[in-house]
Amino acid sequence: MSESSGPAHRPSAVAGPWSVPVLFRERRPRVVVKADLLPAVSVVGVLTVLSFPLAFVWSRLAPAERVRIVAADGTQGALELESWHRFDDLAVFGFLALGLGVVAGVVVWLLRERRGPVVFLAAVLGVALAAALAKLLGPSFANAHYAIATPPAVGEVIELAPRLESWWVLLTGPLGVSIAYSLLATWNGRDDLGRRLG
Template identity: 30%
Template sequence: MTAGGPDFLAPGPGPEGTPADVAPIVDRIDIRSLLRSAVLAVLGVAVVGLIGGILWGLVVPGVTGVVVAPGRAGALGADTGHRFDAVAIFACISFVAGALGGVGVWWIRSLRGSVGAVSVAIGAVVGAALAAWIGGLIAGARHPGVGDTAVGQFFSSAPSLRLDGSTVDSVGGFDFSWAIVVIAPIGALLAYLVLLLVVRRADLGVAPSGRGTQGGELVGDA
């Protein structure tokens, strides 16, 4: 080898202009880390929904009734609309809770894409079911119903979240309609979709990680 001449000891170029002994770098996915993030996302979205259920139980108005005879009671006409109000309030809270959960999961960059969308949907459904259950228990404690109310006295009962044609059998305190459970995932997925459309990058802003060579030699993160 002469000074300034070609280095004959250096690897020669491959067929595509890269050194022949250097394998192309590819991305590797850490499955365990991805699953761990997905589980945490599901739990986080479910907790947001549960908080919404607690809020609903604390603010939902009761249905006022009067005992007209022993074992017979009726609701006051002015308060019958509270049954609809209860479902409407729960639907609004569920939608907002789901949307907040969707935005929160979006900021977990490693989950952006189909895994994040599935995590959001599952977490929102679980959160809505827990919200209906816990919220119903809280509303029932605030509005206990007839109980030992004497004839001629008024009482307040908790409104139901059951809708005709979409009921879920009451088991272990669950007493709601499946129709109200789908509102939270709708809000979550809509929020997630909006953020997905806003990002104009093909990689959704996810930084590559776990990079290595096709030959099996790990070269570290890039």
Template identity: 35%
Template structure:
């Protein structure tokens, strides 16, 4: 059991650290939301733009992709599975998603929109901060990782031994009481 827990801890740390790559990819691939200030308030430059929802969508797609990869790698490294592995995969994936989110926010555009608007000046376009509006997308990575791992375990994982041995050669298996009401062992 100690070995399984140690392997699960290593897997959790490795998966969580891969959140750095997800965060940097999210920062790089996400379209920017342009804002503009009139000196009194801050507005969207393009009120019908879809960039704001693309922030959540890009994060979700990256998290799903990394979840699939993590589930496959966890299965390939340890085909026997086990509860510690699954818990390590879930915790590592959730920590990786949280790390990616915070890293994208930290390295992304300025989070204090009012101060940034004052700094750039009136009528100058600037980028909105990277914010996840739908916090549920943080679960995309762990759900994808666990679903892929479960599917691979179901398809290719080790099988439990049969609970009842096969009947001996030459003996018919027991089929239960007869349906015609006659006692067992009597001829037809």
């Protein structure tokens, strides 16, 4: 009884006719750090320089807040709905930074031989620095654009330069890089992200 039932329950040690023995397991690509450091520094530098055009474009697109002079000492009175432009200034800057992040993510992805987390993090850092510098430079450009040459008279309506009153808007740039790069990496689907040109 034990001899007849033994072979039925014993797993077969012989490989099937279509099985192929695996002698070497395929190695998964490792993260390249050292070779990508110099390109990563270049990416951070180039993206940081883009803070100047970002600040200039924002200073021209952001709407100014109109106020009325109500006293001889320059006291300002708010006009109806004009205070909403303070949010509009943040929204314009946020969309510009988000667009810069998306474009930077796509361009960095096109650097095929440098794809990976090192250059991706460099792009995130570069866009964050560009947005931070643009937040500091933008109001200066706007103040120069909306400068008042002569003291306004009582009852006159003047335009106040756009301003950025929150640092949270700086998150939109790195968010754009992350979304663009992550979508492209997911679409690629390769272990090495297609770094090998062959």
